[in-house]
Amino acid sequence: MSRAVQLDRRFVWHPFTPMADWVAGDPVVIAAGEGNYLIDEQGRRYLDGVSSLWCNLHGHRHPTIDAAVRDQLGRIAHSTFLGLTHAPGAELAERLIALAPPGLERVFYSDSGATACEIACKIAFTYWQLRGQTGRAKFLKFVNAYHGDTVGTVSLGGIDLFHAAYRPLLFETLAADSPYFYRSELATHAACGDAVLAQVERVLAQNAGQVAGIFIEPLIQGAAGIVTQPAGFLRRLREIADAHDVLLIADEVAVGFGRTGRMFACEHEGVSPDLMCLAKGISGGYLPLAATLVSGRVFEPFQAKGVTFYHGHTYTANPLGCAAGLASLRVFEEERTLENLPAKIERFTARLRGLLSHPHVGDVRGWGLFAGAELVADQATKEPFPYAKRTGAAVCLAARRHGLMIRPLGDVLVFIPPLSITTDQIDAMFDAVAAALGEVLPA
Numbered sequence: 083m084s085r086a087v088q089l090d091r092r093f094v095w096h097p098f099t100p101m102a103d104w105v106a107g108d109p110v111v112i113a114a115g116e117g118n119y120l121i122d123e124q125g126r127r128y129l130d131g132v133s134s135l136w137c138n139l140h141g142h143r144h145p146t147i148d149a150a151v152r153d154q155l156g157r158i159a160h161s162t163f164l165g166l167t168h169a170p171g172a173e174l175a176e177r178l179i180a181l182a183p184p185g186l187e188r189v190f191y192s193d194s195g196a197t198a199c200e201i202a203c204k205i206a207f208t209y210w211q212l213r214g215q216t217g218r219a220k221f222l223k224f225v226n227a228y229h230g231d232t233v234g235t236v237s238l239g240g241i242d243l244f245h246a247a248y249r250p251l252l253f254e255t256l257a258a259d260s261p262y263f264y265r266s267e268l269a270t271h272a273a274c275g276d277a278v279l280a281q282v283e284r285v286l287a288q289n290a291g292q293v294a295g296i297f298i299e300p301l302i303q304g305a306a307g308i309v310t311q312p313a314g315f316l317r318r319l320r321e322i323a324d325a326h327d328v329l330l331i332a333d334e335v336a337v338g339f340g341r342t343g344r345m346f347a348c349e350h351e352g353v354s355p356d357l358m359c360l361a362k363g364i365s366g367g368y369l370p371l372a373a374t375l376v377s378g379r380v381f382e383p384f385q386a387k388g389v390t391f392y393h394g395h396t397y398t399a400n401p402l403g404c405a406a407g408l409a410s411l412r413v414f415e416e417e418r419t420l421e422n423l424p425a426k427i428e429r430f431t432a433r434l435r436g437l438l439s440h441p442h443v444g445d446v447r448g449w450g451l452f453a454g455a456e457l458v459a460d461q462a463t464k465e466p467f468p469y470a471k472r473t474g475a476a477v478c479l480a481a482r483r484h485g486l487m488i489r490p491l492g493d494v495l496v497f498i499p500p501l502s503i504t505t506d507q508i509d510a511m512f513d514a515v516a517a518a519l520g521e522v523l524p525a
């Protein structure tokens with residue numbers, strides 16, 4: 083047993099991990115990365131099929147990003163953003179605003195997806211307070227939403243498995259269903275979306291004058307199990323938010339930075355949110371960095387003399403993270419990352435659909451290079467496997483033996499590779515999945 087494993091077992095507590103199982107297990111120790119591969123202590127290579135938790139964009143040890151971080155290290159690793167500024171933070175803000183949907187004008191930095199969303203929540207609430215609409219303190223969320231693990235974002239979340247235990251600590255929110263078509267009784271995905279939107283309208287009407295904003299993961303509710311929204315859903319939600327004069331808050335933490343085939347998911351629907359939350363891919367997957375982008379309208383009352391938004395973090399706008407973020411955006415241009423995506427997405431989608439030929443794959447869904455495959459005990463009845471069997475986890479473990487590192491969400495296998503994945507690597511990824519399915523769930 084390596085020293086890292088010994089020390090880990092003795093001293094470390096891992097996120098989202100049943101520790102009794104963990105300490106009895108045999109963990110993989112990641113020693114290095116190279117391009118789209120992770121390399122363990124024994125030198126085994128694994129394709130990074132979930133981009134190191136959905137954040138790596140251009141591969142590991144990308145020369146441009148490595149050089150930018152080294153260059154910034156040669157200047158300064160960190161100085162505070164409270165009362166001071168620095169070039170990487172200011173320049174990245176300019177670039178983000180240039181790329182973001184029209185109307186977003188200001189960047190408030192933080193350091194994780196949860197903080198980006200927590201900040202959006204506080205800004206939206208404060209916006210209405212400053213506008214004199216002090217009764218607007220409620221937020222609408224969707225069933226199975228996930229916006230992070232702080233108490234505020236858990237309040238805005240809707241995944242019972244993660245969130246129910248904390249109910250006594252949480253603020254109240256309004257909820258609408260999510261357009262989870264695979265398990266809906268409605269005939270089409272569009273009808274499923276319509277039903278949810280009708281519910282949103284009802285809830286907003288019943289709470290007129292009390293709602294500050296709607297939190298949405300645009301196009302895909304990731305942690306919910308890759309639950310997709312039908313085309314037009316987000317656009318209609320924007321119209322409904324406008325009709326009820328409620329802010330629309332787009333959590334692009336997971337779907338931002340090219341994952342769905344466009345720089346931001348909102349672009350597919352021509353939607354400009356009032357606030358937009360970014361993290362994960364913002365630094366190319368290199369360093370903890372996040373940003374909450376705010377429209378001119380929302381920022382306006384905060385410009386008044388004497389107004390302060392009382393929120394900040396020690397590592398807000400860490401210069402190394404900002405330098406990595408700027409370099410990542412340069413890579414998008416130099417490597418024509420977005421232009422190269424359609425061919426990759428075509429192969430990825432074809433191979434994803436191919437999984438449906440396995441009798442225990444009930445559904446596949448996603449956008450761009452962001453997808454999931456739902457495993458079921460019975461394809462015809464959609465009966466799930468018993469939760470305790472942890473079938474998804476078993477398939478992912480088997481995939482590891484075939485050189486692919488993926489993590490499930492329950493019994494949904496998740497595929498979110500770096501944007502730099504090649505078509506050959508896409509084939510290798512789905513070959514590994516097919517082999518793993520064959521071993522764990524022989525047809």
Ligand SMILES: Cc1ncc(COP(=O)(O)O)c(C=O)c1O
Pocket residue numbers: 193194195196197199228229230231299304305333334335336337361362
């Ligand atoms: C949509 C969404 N929002 C927020 C978060 C939280 O991000 P972080 O883990 O960086 O706090 C996640 C993480 O998976 C996410 O998928």
